[in-house]
Structures are given as structure tokens and as C-alpha cells.
Amino acid sequence: MSITKKATVFVRLKDGVLDPQGVTxxxxxxxxxxxxxxxxxxxxFFELEIDGNASDIDRKINDVSSKLLANPIVEKFTVEKA
Amino acid sequence: MKFGVVTFPGSxxxxxxxxxxKHVMHGDVEFLWHKSEDLAGSDVIILPGGFSYGDYLRSGxxxxxxxxxxxxxxxxxxxxxxxxxxxxxxxxTEAGLLxxxxxxxxxxxxxxxxxxLRAERxxxxxxxxxxxxxxxxxxxxxxxxxxxxxxxxIRKLEENDQILFRYCDQSxxxxxxxxxxxxxxxxxxxxxxxxxxxxxMPHPERACEPILGSEDGLRVFESVRIWCESLRPVGKV
Numbered sequence: 001m002s003i004t005k006k007a008t009v010f011v012r013l014k015d016g017v018l019d020p021q022g023v024t025x026x027x028x029x030x031x032x033x034x035x036x037x038x039x040x041x042x043x044x045f046f047e048l049e050i051d052g053n054a055s056d057i058d059r060k061i062n063d064v065s066s067k068l069l070a071n072p073i074v075e076k077f078t079v080e081k082a
Numbered sequence: 083m084k085f086g087v088v089t090f091p092g093s094x095x096x097x098x099x100x101x102x103x104k105h106v107m108h109g110d111v112e113f114l115w116h117k118s119e120d121l122a123g124s125d126v127i128i129l130p131g132g133f134s135y136g137d138y139l140r141s142g143x144x145x146x147x148x149x150x151x152x153x154x155x156x157x158x159x160x161x162x163x164x165x166x167x168x169x170x171x172x173x174x175t176e177a178g179l180l181x182x183x184x185x186x187x188x189x190x191x192x193x194x195x196x197x198x199l200r201a202e203r204x205x206x207x208x209x210x211x212x213x214x215x216x217x218x219x220x221x222x223x224x225x226x227x228x229x230x231x232x233x234x235x236i237r238k239l240e241e242n243d244q245i246l247f248r249y250c251d252q253s254x255x256x257x258x259x260x261x262x263x264x265x266x267x268x269x270x271x272x273x274x275x276x277x278x279x280x281x282x283m284p285h286p287e288r289a290c291e292p293i294l295g296s297e298d299g300l301r302v303f304e305s306v307r308i309w310c311e312s313l314r315p316v317g318k319v
Contacts, residue, residue: 017185017230018185018188018230018264020186020187020188020189020190020228020264021186021190026307031315037095063140063314068139068147069142071140071143071183073175073182073183073231074185074230076185
């Protein structure tokens with residue numbers, strides 16, 4: 001029986017990198033009557049299913065996150081394993 | 083000399099680039115399929131505009147790992163001439179061949195219009211026949227053209243004279259009103275430190291004939307041709 005493991009990779013813009021999408025969402029919230037939300041930063045996440053027999057899973061997740069899922073110039077990532 | 087134009091799934095300016103070389107400049111040019119690993123003896127590689135792989139994940143992020151890019155990276159690292167236009171620029175930054183990143187336009191809209199560019203440097207592969215301060219009228223068509231890099235790295239680009247084109251107004255003034263996407267320092271096009279790899283968001287291949295509203299883009303292609311055919315210093319890019 002094959003077992004799969006799950007991990008979620010969260011990709012965020014680095015601090016200090018302008019997020020026009022987040023700024024626009026924040027302005028929309030203020031217009032909707034929610035002025036208490038002072039800042040919004042947008043990001044994305046990826047749910048990965050991994051072959052449970054694979055070796056070096058942590059390193060591989062780290063590899064694919066830094067090579068493809070995130071652009072290390074402007075983004076940072078964190079990993080949560082289920 | 084021969085140009086090679088890469089076609090990724092989702093490229094849509096490959097034919098424009100091909101036509102600029104073949105039909106306007108009467109040069110030798112061939113399409114290079116993304117799955118191929120053969121650059122077909124090209125002297126200059128063009129990564130064209132478009133939406134490679136649907137711009138999924140980030141613009142250029144997936145195209146950067148296509149088979150042809152392995153060869154393009156080798157070619158560039160050994161001094162080969164590479165031009166990335168629009169999506170091609172995004173692919174080159176993702177591949178690490180050019181510094182920085184192209185982020186969502188600051189106003190969040192897709193911009194498709196003519197802009198003016200000021201040539202910041204002459205005598206490079208890509209500006210061999212364009213004098214410094216020349217103003218070029220060339221269109222843009224992008225949603226992710228907002229050039230970003232950390233301030234220290236931008237300073238390095240300025241110090242190394244790697245900024246080839248800046249957005250300006252019709253009279254050549256570099257102003258924030260003339261900046262169509264929020265790019266830092268009005269950056270529209272840069273070269274790598276060695277000077278053999280160009281990335282630019284505006285589309286010179288769409289401005290090569292009077293019927294298209296401008297012929298200014300042809301000067302970039304002509305510069306490359308002239309450089310390759312006559313100016314190229316022996317043993318150097």
C-alpha cells in the first residue's frame with residue numbers, strides 16, 4: 001500500500017517588497033466600511049502530496065520551493081507538514 | 083549571422099520577431115521549439131513576448147525550466163547574445179541570467195500602448211547604432227512589467243551602466259508620469275554585467291515598419307546585426 005505525505009508551502013513577498021494587490025485589497029476593505037484593517041499582504045500556497053517512501057523529503061521540498069514555487073529575489077516561503 | 087527565435091507554449095510575439103528579422107531586415111532566422119535542445123547554430127537567441135505556460139505561478143517561472151533553456155543558459159554563460167523581450171525578459175530574470183524581478187504593474191492593469199524610451203548607453207551589442215540620449219517610440223503590452231530589485235542592487239546596475247533603456251516622455255525627460263508600470267528608476271531594459279544578455283519590457287519587434295506606427299524598434303535589431311557583422315571585437319562578445 002502506498003502512503004502519501006502532505007505538505008503545504010506558503011509563499012509570501014519579502015518584507016519591504018511592494019504588494020500592489022495587497023494595497024488595493026486594503027483600500028477596498030476601508031471603502032467597504034472596515035477601516036480597522038490597516039494593511040493587507042497577499043501571497044499564495046501550494047499543497048503538495050509526496051510519495052511516502054521518498055527519501056530526503058525535507059530537502060526536496062526545500063529544493064522545489066526555492067527553485068520553482070518561490071522566486072527568492074522577491075519572495076520567501078515557509079513549509080507546514082501535515 | 084543567424085537569429086533563433088524560441089517558441090514556448092503561449093509565446094505570441096515569436097512571429098513578430100521572426101518577421102522583423104526575416105522580412106524587414108532580410109536576415110537569417112529560424113524558430114526554435116521549446117522542447118528542442120538544439121540552438122541550430124544561431125548567433126543571437128530571441129526569447130519573445132507572450133504568456134509562456136499561461137503565466138502560471140509567475141511570468142516566466144515555468145518556461146525557465148524548458149529543455150531549450152538549458153542550452154540558452156549555456157549559450158549566454160559562454161558569451162552568446164540573448165535578447166529577452168517582455169515575457170522573454172521575465173524568463174531571463176527567472177533563469178538568473180539577468181538581475182531583479184518583474185512584478186505586477188503598480189496600478190494592477192494590463193498596459194498596451196506606445197511609450198517613449200531613452201537610450202542610456204551606446205556602443206553595446208544592442209545599442210551599437212543608437213547614440214546615447216536617443217528617444218525611441220516603442221509599444222508595451224504587459225501586466226507584469228514592474229522592474230524591482232533591492233536598492234543596493236539597483237545602485238550596482240547604475241554604477242555598472244547596465245541600464246540600457248528608461249521610460250521617458252516625448253522630450254526625453256525621465257518622469258514618474260512617463261513610467262507606465264512602477265518600475266524602479268523608470269527601468270525599461272537592462273543588460274547583464276558582461277553585456278551579452280538584454281532584457282526589455284517594450285516590444286521593438288512591434289515597431290519595425292511605418293504601418294505599425296513606428297520604425298524605432300528596428301534600430302535595436304539593426305544594432306545587433308551591425309555588432310555581429312562588423313563591430314564585434316575579436317574574441318569578445
